[in-house]
Amino acid sequence: MPPPLLPSGARSPTAAPIVLLICSLPVLFLLAYSAYPGGPLLLLGGGGGGSDPSSEGGNNNGNRKEKVAFLFLTNSNLSFAPLWERFFRGYGGLFTVYVHADPAAGVAHPGGVFSGRFIAAEPTQRASPSLISAERRLLAAALDDDPANAFFALVSQYCVPLRSFPFVYRSLLRSGERRRSFIEILAGEPGLSDRYVARGAAAMLPEVPFEEFRVGSQFFVLTRRHASLAAAEQRLWGKFRLPCLEAMRDSCYPEEHYFPTLLSMRDPEGCTGYTLTRVNWTGSSDGHPRTYLLGEVTEELVRQLRTDTGGPGAGGRSYLFARKFSPDCLAPLMDLADSVLFRDPRPGPNSTKCRLDDDDDELCS
Ligand SMILES: *[C@@H]1O[C@H](CO)[C@@H](O)[C@H](O)[C@H]1NC(C)=O
Ligand SMILES: *[C@@H]1O[C@H](CO)[C@@H](O)[C@H](O)[C@H]1NC(C)=O
Ligand SMILES: *[C@@H]1O[C@H](CO)[C@@H](O)[C@H](O)[C@H]1NC(C)=O
DSSP states (O other): OOOOSSSTTTTTTTOOOOBEEOOOOHHHHHHHHHHSTTSOOOOOOSOOOSSOOOOTTOSOOTTOOOEEEEEEEESSOOTTHHHHHHHHTTOTTSEEEEEEEOGGGOOOOOOGGGTTOBOOOOOOOTTSHHHHHHHHHHHHHHHHHOTTEEEEEEEETTOEESSOHHHHHHHHSOTTSOOOEEEEOBOSOTTHHHHHGGGOTTTTTTTSOGGGOOBOOSOOEEEHHHHHHHHHOOTTHHHHTSOOOGGGGGGOOGGGTHHHHHHHHHOGGGEEESOSEEOOOTTOBTTBOOOBOGGGOOHHHHHHHHEEOSSTTTTTEEOSEEOOBOGGGHHHHHHHIIIIITOOOOOOTTOOTTOSSTTOGGGGO
């Protein structure tokens, strides 16, 4: 993860989401696929589905259930695999999993829901276009693998869910609202101009004028339409993939700019502008956010991370995921799984949104 653009604390109100949505556009898809440097992206079996892809924002997809694709981007072991396993348990058919693991890292395959879900991967390096490539590879793999994938959530090995699967699912696939991507999009941040000229003063022109240049958390949840756009797009990518000048190394974090800039330019109305993944930049060091340690995992912490009550613009925003947690937090997180993390608030008497579809009203109980 790159260092924060802002001084510590400055981003805390906004930093945090990661969800990706997918809408089925097979043609675009194939394009994205074949246009991708490095050949076939995906070595997955299964997936797919017989029915026609749904259109973005459509609430009625016939009989096929839409899915949330979880895109794990990692360069070390998936220490929280057992927690995710529990998160997913019982909801087969409503999610898919894809893992991009840096091949140099020797990442162990955890089995279970991760079994056979590792996609063809290339080396990744912080603060380089290789992270964008990896994310596009994940998007393309998930788009191509399963037309039912409707949202695409990017997570890392340090991310944990703060809510139950049904809660996450219905938060994303809420009916009766226009679907938007949950991606942080910030303008006017200090340091943004240095980031902009990191490849040379005019390197981004004419495709990306400075006025259009944006920054945001790497962790997003995209709609299928936006996932297709980002996986296939070449014009901006041609710029963001350029190496930074040696002298600008400290301002080179293309992975924090490509997706927010692209979506801000192409479909700002289709984006929330904020992330669903909470991160704590207060007291960050070396550009890394606060990493929660073993002794810090408590019910109180989970509740604090779910809702951001402080800071301008926070406005009680709520989060579905959080980072970063050190690997030894697994045990205390597992202890809190059923009693706190995956325990939903009981739906109110007027709640009608808890049904996943006609077959799944039990998810609401
Ligand atoms: C990754 O997990 C494997 C299997 O559990 C283990 O053997 C290996 O030591 C782990 N690697 C690291 C760096 O912790
Ligand atoms: C964020 O980190 C700061 C500094 O370590 C700490 O005081 C604060 O309690 C943290 N906030 C949350 C929600 O954990
Ligand atoms: C539930 O619905 C009733 C009748 O429409 C309304 O009066 C009440 O305020 C609603 N309660 C909540 C918590 O929204």
